[in-house]
Amino acid sequence: MIKNIKEIVIASHNEGKVKEIKSLLKPLGFKIYSAKKFEINEPVENGKTFRENSLIKSKNASLKSGIPSIADDSGLCILSLNNDPGIYSARWAGKSKNFDLAMKKIEHKMTRNQLLNKSSRKAFFCCALSIYFPNNDFRVFEGKKYGHIQFPALGKNGFGYDPIFVPNGYRKTFGEMNFDYKERISHRAIAFRKMKKFLQTYKF
Ligand code: IMP
Numbered sequence: 001m002i003k004n005i006k007e008i009v010i011a012s013h014n015e016g017k018v019k020e021i022k023s024l025l026k027p028l029g030f031k032i033y034s035a036k037k038f039e040i041n042e043p044v045e046n047g048k049t050f051r052e053n054s055l056i057k058s059k060n061a062s063l064k065s066g067i068p069s070i071a072d073d074s075g076l077c078i079l080s081l082n083n084d085p086g087i088y089s090a091r092w093a094g095k096s097k098n099f100d101l102a103m104k105k106i107e108h109k110m111t112r113n114q115l116l117n118k119s120s121r122k123a124f125f126c127c128a129l130s131i132y133f134p135n136n137d138f139r140v141f142e143g144k145k146y147g148h149i150q151f152p153a154l155g156k157n158g159f160g161y162d163p164i165f166v167p168n169g170y171r172k173t174f175g176e177m178n179f180d181y182k183e184r185i186s187h188r189a190i191a192f193r194k195m196k197k198f199l200q201t202y203k204f
Pocket of ligand 1: 045073089090158162188
């Protein structure tokens, strides 16, 4: 049972993330709002880490709405590219949020630098899930999912870089997995399990 918290706003304008976070939160029984409902703006994400950017978003949404807010900052880190696109994962897709283009950029960069062997394709998805309360209390929980990059992009499920990421122990990309399955094993699910444990004992 979650005590005292009845409402939560999800500080994201990314439909893919909102869908996954809503679904993960569902069993906890909160009333869930999206940032759009409170007309919350997208703050400038000028942090240097996933953690900092996540807190910028959850703090902004919580203080503007007056209720606790959950934010996710996440991205794909490719080891041979010095963890790029990393915290700039969304920016690599440009203003039009074109992830086909972002995946092509990665493919070109890795091809040009001869980084297509299996060890150069090692990558992980990172998720920093934060919760910020109107009394300025906050927590951040991290989840990482390791795997490798694969070209060509495969699968139409999920969002963002899902079609080029194969998690360790699987042959399918996240883009080929069904929603429920990805949601159980993803970086977001790992971070979420930690947050859930915390919420079950938090007294607000
Ligand atoms: P931000 O956290 O909103 O700055 O954006 C992170 C970006 O990383 C997203 O727009 C996605 O492109 C990418 N990303 C984060 N999580 C996932 C995921 O689970 N699958 C695919 N791409 C993701």
